[in-house]
Amino acid sequence: MxxxxxxxxxxxxxxxxxxxxxxxxxxxxPVNIIAAHHREYGFSSVLVRNFPFTDKGKIDWWLKNKDMLKEKYDIPKPDKDGSFTVTFWLFGEGYKEGDGYDRLCFNDMPPPLNCIDKDAAFSVSNSKNLGAIFTTYDGKYQLQKNGDIVRFTDEFEFK
Missing domain, CATH: 1.20.5 (Single alpha-helices involved in coiled-coils or other helix-helix interfaces)
Structure with a gap:
């Protein structure tokens, strides 16, 4: 050689x-939670940095930290029927002014710096019919009663 x-x-x-x-x-x-914002009807937004990259990492992070989120941020905040959706947004460059186009703005903050660029990393939804559903960029997953996590297929989703 x-x-x-x-x-x-x-x-x-x-x-x-x-x-x-x-x-x-x-x-x-570690995941850095910047802020949490609540909207009506069981919807919450959590602004994060350093969120896991993989679907498995995101779901595992939620399962390990859901009690801390409830205790510290009152998330999830279910609707009357128990359903909720929590969306984790990448905080990116921070709060920005609303541009009238496609930013997510929070009514619980005074303008002008009360919006972020829409860059959803992960969401968790819960309903009576489907239970816990995890939505990532690559797909949807359902938490089964036995604790298994199953990936949705189009066929399964519309049954």
């Missing part, structure tokens, strides 16, 4: 280790 080949191999190994370390660091960072 030539010296150039060894250097190339070591460089690739170093880059791979650096990339793996960076991915590991991203996956273990």
């Amino acid at each position: 030539t010296a150039k080949s060894k250097k190339t191999r070591y460089a690739l190994l170093l880059i791979s280790l650096g990339f793996f370390g960076y991915c590991l660091w991203l996956s273990i960072r």
Whole structure:
């Protein structure tokens, strides 16, 4: 093996280790909850940074932290029939002015800096008929009575 080949191999190994370390660091960072906003009829929004990337990570985070969210932020705040939806929004660049186009604005804050860019990371809904439903960018999942989490398919969803 030539010296150039060894250097190339070591460089690739170093880059791979650096990339793996960076991915590991991203996956273990704690979720930072910036704020929680309530709307009528069982809808709540939670603004977050460092939210998990994977569907499994998001669902696991909810299951581990739902009691803390209830205690600290009164989330979820169910409607009269017990249904609720909690949407986790990536906080991004922070609060912004409403642009009249496609920002999510919160009525419980005074303008002008009371809006965020719409970048939903995850939502949890609960209803009498379906129970807990987790919605991610990649799909929907249902929490079964036995604790299993099953991915919705179009066929299952419309039965």
